[in-house]
Amino acid sequence: MSNRIGKAAYKPVGVLLGLAAGTVAGVIFRQVWKVTAGDGDAPGATDEDRGWGEILAAAALQGAIFAVVRAAVDRGGAVGVRRLTGHWPN
DSSP states (O other): OOHHHHHHHHHHHHHHHHHHHHHHHHHHHHHHHHHHHOOSSOOOTTOTTSOHHHHHHHHHHHHHHHHHHHHHHHHHHHHHHHHHHSSOOO
16 A cells, blocks of 8 residues: 555545544633633634733634644544554655
């Protein structure tokens, strides 16, 4: 088997894992925001009642959580493809 097979096998898996990662990251972010801010809803960029600091902190936290979850999910998917095909999907 060539490495192209590993790449081809990973593409549909990667898309599905990416969607799942976004969903999981959103759930984690909402829970972390509730605990850290003591507020039910995180501010949106156009939330008039929230200050710049709170909005930017929420965005930074959300981005960090998404990046970590996405990296973990992508790595797990690549390991799974290697186990199935014998090739790392670079």
